[in-house]
Amino acid sequence: MNTRTAPWQRLQLPAAAVVWLVTASVLLGFQTETRLITMTILLAGCAVLFFSVADRTAFFLYILFTLVTVFYFLYLAFAEGWSPGEQAAGIGLHFLFLLHLFALYSLAKYVFSYRKENAALKERVEELREFISEQGVLTKREFEKQATLVLSAMARHEESGYFLKADLSELRRSARKQAVLASSAAIYGTLRKQYDLVGQWDGTTLVVVLQHVGEEGFAVVEGRLQEAMARQLEPDALERIRWETRRIDGQRSIGELLVIA
Amino acid sequence: MSRRLIVLLVTAVLFIALLVFAAVFSVKLLLFLTTALFLTLLTYYSLLTVAGLYNRLRRKPVPELDHYPSVDILIPAHNEGVVIRDTLEAMTALVYPGDLQIYVLNDNSSDETGEIAADFAATFRNVHHIEVPPGEPKGKSRVLNHGLGISSGAYYCVYDADNQPDPNALIQLVAVAETHERSAGAVGYVRTVNEQANWLTRMISIEFQVFQLLMQSGRWQLFKTGSLTGTNMLVKRSVIEELGGYDPYAIAEDAELTLRITKAGYYLPIVPDSITWEQEPETLGVYLKQRTRWLQGNLYIVEKTLTEPGYFKGKLLVHSIHQLLVYVIFWLFLIISYVWFALGILDIFYIEYTYPLLFIWYLAYIVYTTQLFAAQATQRTFTPLNVFISVIMYFTYAQLFSYLFVRSLILYVKAKKNRQIIGWDKTERFKQK
Numbered sequence: 001m002n003t004r005t006a007p008w009q010r011l012q013l014p015a016a017a018v019v020w021l022v023t024a025s026v027l028l029g030f031q032t033e034t035r036l037i038t039m040t041i042l043l044a045g046c047a048v049l050f051f052s053v054a055d056r057t058a059f060f061l062y063i064l065f066t067l068v069t070v071f072y073f074l075y076l077a078f079a080e081g082w083s084p085g086e087q088a089a090g091i092g093l094h095f096l097f098l099l100h101l102f103a104l105y106s107l108a109k110y111v112f113s114y115r116k117e118n119a120a121l122k123e124r125v126e127e128l129r130e131f132i133s134e135q136g137v138l139t140k141r142e143f144e145k146q147a148t149l150v151l152s153a154m155a156r157h158e159e160s161g162y163f164l165k166a167d168l169s170e171l172r173r174s175a176r177k178q179a180v181l182a183s184s185a186a187i188y189g190t191l192r193k194q195y196d197l198v199g200q201w202d203g204t205t206l207v208v209v210l211q212h213v214g215e216e217g218f219a220v221v222e223g224r225l226q227e228a229m230a231r232q233l234e235p236d237a238l239e240r241i242r243w244e245t246r247r248i249d250g251q252r253s254i255g256e257l258l259v260i261a
Numbered sequence: 262m263s264r265r266l267i268v269l270l271v272t273a274v275l276f277i278a279l280l281v282f283a284a285v286f287s288v289k290l291l292l293f294l295t296t297a298l299f300l301t302l303l304t305y306y307s308l309l310t311v312a313g314l315y316n317r318l319r320r321k322p323v324p325e326l327d328h329y330p331s332v333d334i335l336i337p338a339h340n341e342g343v344v345i346r347d348t349l350e351a352m353t354a355l356v357y358p359g360d361l362q363i364y365v366l367n368d369n370s371s372d373e374t375g376e377i378a379a380d381f382a383a384t385f386r387n388v389h390h391i392e393v394p395p396g397e398p399k400g401k402s403r404v405l406n407h408g409l410g411i412s413s414g415a416y417y418c419v420y421d422a423d424n425q426p427d428p429n430a431l432i433q434l435v436a437v438a439e440t441h442e443r444s445a446g447a448v449g450y451v452r453t454v455n456e457q458a459n460w461l462t463r464m465i466s467i468e469f470q471v472f473q474l475l476m477q478s479g480r481w482q483l484f485k486t487g488s489l490t491g492t493n494m495l496v497k498r499s500v501i502e503e504l505g506g507y508d509p510y511a512i513a514e515d516a517e518l519t520l521r522i523t524k525a526g527y528y529l530p531i532v533p534d535s536i537t538w539e540q541e542p543e544t545l546g547v548y549l550k551q552r553t554r555w556l557q558g559n560l561y562i563v564e565k566t567l568t569e570p571g572y573f574k575g576k577l578l579v580h581s582i583h584q585l586l587v588y589v590i591f592w593l594f595l596i597i598s599y600v601w602f603a604l605g606i607l608d609i610f611y612i613e614y615t616y617p618l619l620f621i622w623y624l625a626y627i628v629y630t631t632q633l634f635a636a637q638a639t640q641r642t643f644t645p646l647n648v649f650i651s652v653i654m655y656f657t658y659a660q661l662f663s664y665l666f667v668r669s670l671i672l673y674v675k676a677k678k679n680r681q682i683i684g685w686d687k688t689e690r691f692k693q694k
Contacts, residue, residue, distance in 0.1 A: 077617035087619040175384035
């Protein structure tokens with residue numbers, strides 16, 4: 001697995017930290033002695049606030065502070081009758097403050113996103129352990145792996161079951177891809193999630209392994225399956241699907257089952 | 262030209278004459294008026310930004326219904342062969358527990374649109390390929406009226422032919438529409454599927470995100486008003502029937518219908534988590550054509566607002582004032598500021614001002630850029646490149662509005678003078694990479 005990150009990504013966090021520190025120093029450097037303490041408390045308060053809330057709330061605060069301060073500066077410009085030179089200085093100072101806030105927000109966001117990413121990765125690892133894709137339908141590789149385990153166990157316990165193969169290649173070209181997805185979802189929806197396996201073998205073939213099912217049970221499953229598919233597909237489209245069924249009786253690999261007489 | 266329109270034009274000329282008079286005899290008065298109005302506008306947009314952000318932060322879970330009413334999806338399509346397959350794949354993947362019928366309204370396409378739609382109709386039970394008979398005036402409104410005539414669901418939902426909604430987009434719209442009292446339907450969000458194609462598509466995408474944050478979520482939070490967006494929008498059949506269907510002469514049919522729905526006292530709740538992905542113009546030529554059509558549509562609405570009674574009452578006031586602010590007052594300010602700037606540069610006109618105009622300009626820039634940042638943050642599309650594009654958008658993309666407005670106004674007035682119907686101009690599609 002490639003775990004390398006782009007140089008920009010590696011630099012984001014240190015760059016934000018440097019901008020945050022430099023802008024804070026400049027902003028404090030501009031203050032008169034009487035205002036220094038107030039400004040220090042203000043900047044420290046902002047930092048505590050941004051780090052203690054979620055990234056979305058931090059962003060809301062960033063926007064709110066930006067707008068409130070820019071309107072406050074405008075009020076000062078009107079009240080004190082700023083000359084063009086003073087206005088330019090005001091713009092510079094306000095822009096510096098925005099830069100400081102943005103760097104602070106970026107730092108808060110990175111910390112929050114690393115925490116969130118860590119949780120998401122843990123969840124994904126759990127999901128991958130089960131080899132189950134998001135829709136519940138297995139990929140070819142996953143299906144082969146799981147089917148081999150299931151078939152071996154069935155052979156060991158001398159259990160019977162059924163193997164189904166649906167070929168959708170005769171469906172109309174434009175709608176074929178979506179029909180395969182719709183059918184796989186319909187099949188998966190009708191089966192027992194903890195026992196049976198559904199996989200997509202290739203672009204137009206779906207495969208199913210039914211564990212511990214006799215002739216009668218299979219008839220029930222088949223009926224339910226056809227009903228589910230008929231709810232979505234036109235009768236003509238249903239007729240174009242080629243079904244092949246084989247009873248599982250001691251076969252230990254999917255390769256043996258795919259050789260259908 | 263109608264008598265009302267003549268009165269309107271005379272009033273506009275008098276207003277401009279008054280401004281010129283003020284400029285000649287009392288520059289300070291002119292400066293005070295424009296500054297006060299401009300600051301009011303900026304404050305209003307700042308409030309919308311904060312309200313929009315607040316609305317998006319307060320995530321409300323979408324309710325689950327005991328019964329999901331029947332819905333008809335209407336997809337007007339004219340020569341959409343490049344995109345229609347992707348669209349229908351997305352439509353058939355929609356998750357909806359109630360009765361859902363999908364109608365492709367084929368408006369005399371000469372490419373493979375019909376063939377692809379027919380393939381889907383022959384495969385899926387709920388997909389129908391409808392060939393719309395030719396007729397005048399051309400355009401989406403007439404096609405939608407035809408679609409309403411051949412369908413019968415309790416709701417209808419419009420999707421443009423280049424749209425790919427998320428699987429749960431529709432179910433969320435219905436759930437919100439059903440649980441809001443006096444709602445006429447519900448409106449979802451539109452995102453740009455080809456955002457990364459080039460800088461133009463990125464700018465369009467950011468503009469869409471801003472519109473949805475301010476004009477949809479922000480206005481919903483402050484005034485409980487929403488706007489139909491032409492796609493990913495759900496409307497009750499009973500409401501459209503009460504209003505007499507679409508106005509076939511409206512080019513911006515969504516905005517026009519929004520005004521009538523609001524006028525009738527209905528609500529249009531916004532559902533930010535119901536998302537559809539739409540293709541936007543990838544070349545400047547296609548963009549200019551599309552936006553000229555949209556602006557002409559909005560000028561038609563401005564004309565209606567000013568010439569027909571009842572547009573300045575109740576909640577409709579929010580929409581009407583907004584239309585006038587954007588398409589009349591804001592544009593007038595823009596022109597005044599350009600003329601002022603040019604005269605100043607040429608040393609023809611000079612005043613000793615007492616207002617901090619430089620800082621007001623900075624304020625305008627910050628308010629504009631803040632909106633862009635806020636919109637991207639809510640959609641999680643903040644990237645270094647998008648931040649850079651947001652910083653330069655004020656000086657590039659935003660300035661196109663003046664050119665587009667003048668172009669649309671000239672074409673609109675010309676068409677009115679020659680008593681022509683403004684034709685429907687289809688947006689060119691691109692094959693998705």
